[in-house]
Amino acid sequence: xxxxxxxxxxxxxxxxxxxxxxxxxxxxxxxxxxxxxxxxxxxxxxxxxxxxxxxxxxxxxxxxxxxxxxxxxxxxxxxxxxxxxxxxxxxxxxxxxxxxxxxxxxxxxxxxxxxxxxxxxxxxxxxxxxxxxxxxxxxxxxxxxxxxxxxxxxxxxxxxxxxxxxxxxxxxxxxxxxxxxxxxxxxxxxxxxxxxxxxxxxxxxxxxxxxxxxxxxxxxxxxxxxx
Numbered sequence: 012x013x014x015x016x017x018x019x020x021x022x023x024x025x026x027x028x029x030x031x032x033x034x035x036x037x038x039x040x041x042x043x044x045x046x047x048x049x050x051x052x053x054x055x056x057x058x059x060x061x062x063x064x065x066x067x068x069x070x071x072x073x074x075x076x077x078x079x080x081x082x083x084x085x086x087x088x089x090x091x092x093x094x095x096x097x098x099x100x101x102x103x104x105x106x107x108x109x110x111x112x113x114x115x116x117x118x119x120x121x122x123x124x125x126x127x128x129x130x131x132x133x134x135x136x137x138x139x140x141x142x143x144x145x146x147x148x149x150x151x152x153x154x155x156x157x158x159x160x161x162x163x164x165x166x167x168x169x170x171x172x173x174x175x176x177x178x179x180x181x182x183x184x185x186x187x188x189x190x191x192x193x194x195x196x197x198x199x200x201x202x203x204x205x206x207x208x209x210x211x212x213x214x215x216x217x218x219x220x221x222x223x224x225x226x227x228x229x230x231x232x233x234x235x236x237x238x
Contacts, residue, residue, distance in 0.1 A: 027057055028065040035074050035085055036171060037140075038178040046075065046083040074175075090228035093176045097221035100169050101214055104150070107166060108197055108213035109206040111156040119156050120202040126152055127198040131191040142187050143177050149194055153201065176224070186223060193219070 021029070031051070034040040046066055048059045055062070066083050069075040077083045115123070130145040147170065154166050193216040200209035 023057060024061040024064050027055060027061040028068050030055065031062075031065050032069060032072070032074065035069065036175045036178065038175070040085055042085050042087045042179075044085045045081075046085065073172075088172075088175055088179065090224060093173070093224045094221060094228070096169050096172045096176075097217055097224060100166075100173065101217040101221065103166055103169065104217050105210040105214035107154055107157055107162065108201060108209040110159065110162070111153045112201040112204050112206040112209045114158055115156040115201055119152075123149075123152055123156070123198050123202065127191075127194045130194055134187045134191050139178075143174070146177075146187075146190065146194075147174055153197070156201070173220075189219070190216070 031040070031046075040046075048062045048066070051062045052059045066075055066077070070077050070083070074086055075083050076086045126145065126149050130142070130149055133142045133145050150170060151167070154163050157163070193212065197209060197212045197216060200206075200212055
């Protein structure tokens with residue numbers, strides 16, 4: 012749920028949208044689940060109007076499908092969808108890391124280092140949700156260091172799609188341990204102002220995730236063939 016400060020600052024329709032979006036991205040509301048306005052309004056203790064508006068926005072985001080007779084339901088996400096996302100992320104995050112290395116402040120350098128350390132500590136405990144949240148925090152903070160609103164909107168969209176996939180499919184903790192080392196290399200390059208190295212490390216990080224998704228898809232194909 013949203014914290015108290017966020018609830019105070021944002022209108023109800025925005026809170027409903029963000030809450031439903033979070034539930035979909037984290038898998039709390041599973042793919043193919045029908046979104047019934049009456050049920051959701053009762054569960055969230057709000058009228059049907061903000062629910063209806065939220066569903067429309069989620070459809071615009073591509074997280075919800077609306078079809079005649081079937082109504083609104085949570086969109087599916089496939090291995091192909093994620094490979095498409097990582098193809099985009101690979102170049103975008105490399106550019107983000109390079110730009111961040113040129114614009115990051117001394118205060119932000121300390122904070123980025125702290126986030127990387129916090130993520131590494133989290134990988135030592137079997138708490139997938141905490142690890143995923145800190146991974147998102149690390150990448151989002153680098154984006155914020157670029158001080159570019161257009162870039163922020165673009166990268167946040169593809170990162171959100173990746174977030175949904177991580178909650179659904181990322182159960183291999185060796186992946187998180189490897190990411191901790193990669194985060195540290197990205198952080199070091201950014202903090203040292205080495206733009207080209209930051210770009211290479213960020214590109215390699217996303218490329219590794221893309222390869223993981225590809226291999227996962229192959230494993231799932233084998234499992235389907237044996238059933």
